[in-house]
Amino acid sequence: MxxxxxxxxxxxxxxxxxxxxxxxxxxxHRGDLRWPLPKxxxxxxxxxTVVGLGRRAKYLLADLSSGDVLLMHLGMSGSFxxxxxxxxxTPGLFHYQRSDYGTHDHVVFRMSSGVTIAFNDxxxxxxxxxxxxxxxxxxxxxxxxxxxxxxxxxDAAMLAQxxxxxxxxxKAALLDQRIVAGLGNIxxxxxxxRSRISPRRVASTLATRAGAPQERTVLLVDSIKxxxxxxxxxxxxxxxxxxxxxxxxxxxxxxxxxYDREGKPCPTRGCSGTIKRIVQGGRSTFFCPVCQK
DNA sequence: CCGCGGGCCTGAGAGC
DNA sequence: TGCTCTCAGGCCCGCG
Numbered sequence: 629m630x631x632x633x634x635x636x637x638x639x640x641x642x643x644x645x646x647x648x649x650x651x652x653x654x655x656x657h658r659g660d661l662r663w664p665l666p667k668x669x670x671x672x673x674x675x676x677t678v679v680g681l682g683r684r685a686k687y688l689l690a691d692l693s694s695g696d697v698l699l700m701h702l703g704m705s706g707s708f709x710x711x712x713x714x715x716x717x718t719p720g721l722f723h724y725q726r727s728d729y730g731t732h733d734h735v736v737f738r739m740s741s742g743v744t745i746a747f748n749d750x751x752x753x754x755x756x757x758x759x760x761x762x763x764x765x766x767x768x769x770x771x772x773x774x775x776x777x778x779x780x781x782x783d784a785a786m787l788a789q790x791x792x793x794x795x796x797x798x799k800a801a802l803l804d805q806r807i808v809a810g811l812g813n814i815x816x817x818x819x820x821x822r823s824r825i826s827p828r829r830v831a832s833t834l835a836t837r838a839g840a841p842q843e844r845t846v847l848l849v850d851s852i853k854x855x856x857x858x859x860x861x862x863x864x865x866x867x868x869x870x871x872x873x874x875x876x877x878x879x880x881x882x883x884x885x886x887y888d889r890e891g892k893p894c895p896t897r898g899c900s901g902t903i904k905r906i907v908q909g910g911r912s913t914f915f916c917p918v919c920q921k
Numbered sequence: 922c923c924g925c926g927g928g929c930c931t932g933a934g935a936g937c
Numbered sequence: 938t939g940c941t942c943t944c945a946g947g948c949c950c951g952c953g
Contacts, residue, residue: 631946662929662948686947704947705931732931751930753947769948796924805948812946867946868933887946910926912944 630702632686632777632810633859634870634878638708639683641873642745645710646678646690649741658734661755662703665735672696672758673737685773685809696758699769703753705869713742750869773809777852782808784841784849791845792835799827799908801834808852814865814887815855817914821886822851824896826920827906827913858883886914894919 630638651673659665666672677693690698735747735756747756759767774790775781790807791798801807802816811819820827825848834845864870864878867888872878885895886903894901894916901918 634946701947703930704945749930750932751945751947753930794923800924803947814946865946870946909924 630686630706630864630870631812631815632683633815633856633862633880634864635683635686635688635702635810636860637864637870637872637878638702639681639688641710642688642708643681645739645741645743645745645873646681646737648677648679649739649743650675650677651737652740653738655736656734657736661734661749661752662701663755663757665756666758669756669758673698684770685776685805686812687769691761695761697761697764699757699759699767700747701754701756701769703749703751703755705751706747706749706754707869707871708873709746709748709871709875710873711744711746713744745873772806774805774807775809777808777810778856782849782853784846785836787849788834788836788841788845791831791833794831796831797827797908798825798829798831798834799913801831802852803909810856811852813911813913814884815852815859817887818855818885819848819851821894821896821915821920822855823848824919824921826917827908827915829921886916889914 654670654673656665656669659669672694676696679691679693682689686701688700692698732748732750733746734749734752737745739745757769764770775786787808791801794801798820799816802811803813817827823844825844834842834848859865859880862878862880862883863872863876865880866877867881870878889903890905892903894903896916896919899916899919901916903914904917906913
């Protein structure tokens, strides 16, 4: 579910509750997540202070006073809920337990900032992991990620280079986290419509020509940055599971140009096309066959 | 190395 | 009402 804008929205919600706060208690209601929680998960967290909460691609990374990093991933259906003391429906050790939120609160943090944080994930495609900060360069989940799409490193020259020789579709290339890290199905579809590029175009056709990046590649990079920035500002997209950490919905779904809009008119100015749905790599792609070339 | 398809899970919605 | 089928925002693995 959550792509970069949703994860960044979650990070911004968690940061004031976690940064400079200590884990007073940790409960793992179940550890059989996408990958199993380590046996010493609770012991390694308890008593530690969160020095900073960052994000890399779709991963949240909490730096701990112990020197460990707590890595958290939301999978397809994960969410975090922050509840301040006094806001919970039922009293108890955490003032906020399973019965308060549902049956999928797999991990609950009680923080010294006076909040309880619940990680909820029905499908259990998300998980958490601990590793020493000193080993972050070796972390397999992070090691082969491409650049952050909102960073300076991601530009048309870099994308052109990464696409050179690739026989796969542009859609698949942009979903490949080794090329650029953080995009998912929604924002790839949206960025391609904004830049009027067909998702079926062969990726290598975005490569540099005559020594300079092509205009369409420049436009694609600009569109990716713009759609991500717009979505973050809107608190992400709430289709099924995504919530901001205070429980509010994101509202970028109201601004989708093509995603889940099969049969509706293309929003491109002057375009009379109709949004079409196709399947690429087993996943839905929404695009306008008229203006996206 | 590269690209593709399957699998991991649960829940919502459509169709009968 | 209730069953069955399909699909969902991600990512890893194994195959050819």
